[in-house]
Amino acid sequence: MNNQPRNFWRRMEGLFDTPFGQALNPWYHLGAILYFLFWIVVVSGIYLYIFYRTGVNEAYQTVESLTHDQPYAGGVMRSLHRYASDGMVVAMLLHLLRNFIFGRYSGFRWFSWVTGVLLVWLVYICGINGYWMVWDRLAQFVAVATTEWFDWLPLFSQPLARNFLFQSNVSDRFINMLSFTHIFIPLLLFLFMWVHTKRMNHAETNPPRSLAIGTLLALLALSLIKPALSHAQADLSLVPAALQLDWFYLAPYPLIYSWSPGAVWALVGGATLLLLAVPWLLKPRARAPVAEVHLDNCNGCERCFNDCPYSAIMMQPRNDGRQHALQPVVDPKLCASCGICVGACPSSMPFRSSELVSGIELPDKLLAALRTEADRALDELQGEARVMVFGCDCAFDVRGLRSEGVAVLSLPCIGMLPPAFIDYVLRDARADGVLIAGCRECDCQYRLGIHWTEQRLARGREPKLRQRVPLQRIETCWAGPQDERQARAALSLLRERIAHLPRASFADEGEQEHENH
Amino acid sequence: MKPLNYLGQGLAYTLFAVVLGYFSTSPEYLHISPGQALVKLSFTHAAQRKGACRERTGEELAKLKPNMRVQKDCPRERADVVVELEMDGKQLYHVVLPPPGLAHDGAASIYRRLQVPAGTHRFVARLKDKVEGDFDFVRNETVTLAAGHVLVIDFKADVPGAPGFMFKN
Numbered sequence: 263m264n265n266q267p268r269n270f271w272r273r274m275e276g277l278f279d280t281p282f283g284q285a286l287n288p289w290y291h292l293g294a295i296l297y298f299l300f301w302i303v304v305v306s307g308i309y310l311y312i313f314y315r316t317g318v319n320e321a322y323q324t325v326e327s328l329t330h331d332q333p334y335a336g337g338v339m340r341s342l343h344r345y346a347s348d349g350m351v352v353a354m355l356l357h358l359l360r361n362f363i364f365g366r367y368s369g370f371r372w373f374s375w376v377t378g379v380l381l382v383w384l385v386y387i388c389g390i391n392g393y394w395m396v397w398d399r400l401a402q403f404v405a406v407a408t409t410e411w412f413d414w415l416p417l418f419s420q421p422l423a424r425n426f427l428f429q430s431n432v433s434d435r436f437i438n439m440l441s442f443t444h445i446f447i448p449l450l451l452f453l454f455m456w457v458h459t460k461r462m463n464h465a466e467t468n469p470p471r472s473l474a475i476g477t478l479l480a481l482l483a484l485s486l487i488k489p490a491l492s493h494a495q496a497d498l499s500l501v502p503a504a505l506q507l508d509w510f511y512l513a514p515y516p517l518i519y520s521w522s523p524g525a526v527w528a529l530v531g532g533a534t535l536l537l538l539a540v541p542w543l544l545k546p547r548a549r550a551p552v553a554e555v556h557l558d559n560c561n562g563c564e565r566c567f568n569d570c571p572y573s574a575i576m577m578q579p580r581n582d583g584r585q586h587a588l589q590p591v592v593d594p595k596l597c598a599s600c601g602i603c604v605g606a607c608p609s610s611m612p613f614r615s616s617e618l619v620s621g622i623e624l625p626d627k628l629l630a631a632l633r634t635e636a637d638r639a640l641d642e643l644q645g646e647a648r649v650m651v652f653g654c655d656c657a658f659d660v661r662g663l664r665s666e667g668v669a670v671l672s673l674p675c676i677g678m679l680p681p682a683f684i685d686y687v688l689r690d691a692r693a694d695g696v697l698i699a700g701c702r703e704c705d706c707q708y709r710l711g712i713h714w715t716e717q718r719l720a721r722g723r724e725p726k727l728r729q730r731v732p733l734q735r736i737e738t739c740w741a742g743p744q745d746e747r748q749a750r751a752a753l754s755l756l757r758e759r760i761a762h763l764p765r766a767s768f769a770d771e772g773e774q775e776h777e778n779h
Numbered sequence: 780m781k782p783l784n785y786l787g788q789g790l791a792y793t794l795f796a797v798v799l800g801y802f803s804t805s806p807e808y809l810h811i812s813p814g815q816a817l818v819k820l821s822f823t824h825a826a827q828r829k830g831a832c833r834e835r836t837g838e839e840l841a842k843l844k845p846n847m848r849v850q851k852d853c854p855r856e857r858a859d860v861v862v863e864l865e866m867d868g869k870q871l872y873h874v875v876l877p878p879p880g881l882a883h884d885g886a887a888s889i890y891r892r893l894q895v896p897a898g899t900h901r902f903v904a905r906l907k908d909k910v911e912g913d914f915d916f917v918r919n920e921t922v923t924l925a926a927g928h929v930l931v932i933d934f935k936a937d938v939p940g941a942p943g944f945m946f947k948n
Contacts, residue, residue, distance in 0.1 A: 281787025288791070348799045403810060413890060419879070420823050421890035427821060427931050428947070480792035481799075488800045499948065501811045501927050506804035516808055 290704035294469040302346035341485030372541035399493035399502040414523035552597035560621030562588035566603035600708035601678030610680035639669035647757040656707035676700030677711030681727040695760040816924040822934035825886035826908035897926035918944035
């Protein structure tokens with residue numbers, strides 16, 4: 263895909279780094295924000311439902327009463343319900359667009375993409391259904407337009423719109439049915455949201471607390487400044503003339519009249535089919551080979567199973583006769599070829615004098631080949647403050663940092679780096695420092711690469727960085743492809759720091775540091 | 780965190796709220812122009828059979844299974860329903876509705892919105908539901924339509940005493 267839209271999008275997202283910081287940049291948490299907005303809609307909806315009466319007149323009257331008789335509670339809840347629903351549309355469409363621009367739709371991601379497209383429909387059905395429940399002029403317009411739109415389809419023996427010819431056609435039971443569907447469809451929506459994120463291991467369904475608080479405060483302020491209001495009560499003998507449409511949900515409705523119902527079906531149906539077909543229409547030509555298990559070097563420790571971001575690894579009973587109970591099995595359809603499992607494997611030990619084969623490997627990025635590459639690069643290092651840079655193919659291109667005193671090695675994802683490799687590089691003073699570079703924080707192409715790397719370096723997750731490795735010789739840099747300045751600054755910082763450290767016997771430094779801790 | 784960061788975050792949240800607040804009600808959509816009213820012509824009607832029923836002969840009845848021996852043999856296919864609506868002497872709408880169904884024996888339906896200027900108008904609605912001949916049902920009605928009001932023209936053939944078009948506004 264053309265890189266221009268991606269670069270533009272990254273620059274736009276980068277603008278939010280300054281006020282929020284990378285970790286809290288809302289663009290990296292759109293999915294989690296969607297979940298949060300959904301919960302606001304659910305909680306406010308439950309409050310509204312306590313007071314809502316399912317009669318033709320009562321429906322309108324109770325919503326009016328909530329709005330005007332208890333503006334401090336019911337009015338705020340109603341407004342929160344509307345604005346959080348609108349926010350869901352905004353966050354959902356941006357989430358979809360962002361994943362499209364970054365090419366996150368094909369291969370192992372097809373399932374999330376397709377269920378995501380179906381979720382768009384469900385969110386819209388929920389929102390439009392909600393507008394019917396007020397039974398004001400806007401609800402009347404939406405009800406009549408929806409039935410007129412559906413009548414274009416050759417499905418019904420009688421036009422559905424005939425149900426709204428006369429006021430007497432609308433009964434309490436109809437409103438009752440609306441309120442039932444407004445519970446049933448959101449439940450279905452939640453089920454689909456669960457299915458959508460089910461394949462993600464450790465899916466982020468809660469945004470960082472400060473983002474959640476900020477979003478809630480913004481919606482609360484909006485609810486107080488501009489409360490959601492009803493139109494006049496529905497009257498089927500009149501045509502709703504001037505309407506304050508909620509354009510987030512109802513934007514296609516005017517097109518039913520300015521184009522035709524058939525044209526709107528063509529637009530909506532065509533867009534849906536096109537989006538559903540995207541994973542196959544825009545499928546990359548070549549796919550990297552998936553991870554392979556080497557049972558001779560696997561003890562069934564389950565670390566690869568725990569760390570895989572896409573649940574592509576399952577643990578099954580051992581079939582090679584060895585004493586270990588379980589063995590990992592890779593599902594090729596789910597494997598992202600990110601190598602995070604390699605980084606998690608305790609057998610990924612470059613110190614081995616025998617043939618280096620890990621318990622799980624990427625066939626096109628064998629650990630032995632990476633060690634050879636690292637050895638060659640380390641041998642060429644010269645000068646003071648020599649640095650080995652481990653980079654990520656999806657982040658800033660670390661090859662641009664290569665120089666006399668800087669060697670680079672790029673991996674499919676920084677999560678593929680076994681901490682023992684850092685130990686290996688620094689031991690015997692083959693390099694004076696290690697720079698670890700990956701995607702922007704919270705924007706890892708494979709979701710968990712940075713997260714696991716940070717935890718392994720902090721010695722909080724297996725495989726842990728050994729205590730003897732001095733942390734002052736390690737620098738991390740989470741930089742996107744456009745963040746060259748940030749990457750260079752991190753490298754300079756590291757080189758400046760290690761220039762003051764004595765070369766050799768880093769084991770002593772590490773042990774000293776450990777004692778200080 | 781610096782105050783400027785908080786200010787930046789505040790601006791971002793404000794932008795989010797302003798976008799939500801504005802597009803949740805604006806810009807206003809004018810569904811029908813001022814001075815216009817709406818005529819909704821809508822009904823469901825099963826037209827007459829295309830052919831006449833005939834009596835089966837004794838020989839024909841004997842050939843049928845006992846449970847199928849019905850005296851009358853009626854063709855299933857129905858005629859088209861032809862509808863015309865005239866306003867102030869000019870044809871507003873004309874349609875031929877074929878009977879739905881595989882055997883073309885279903886009731887034809889119509890739902891049609893027609894935007895007209897508000898004011899007093901003389902409407903003539905006509906319907907034919909047989910193969911030959913002129914319109915079976917004709918109704919003249921002068922209606923005063925206020926702006927933004929809906930006139931529903933329905934049709935019912937089974938209303939005792941007054942089958943035909945009904946004007947309701």
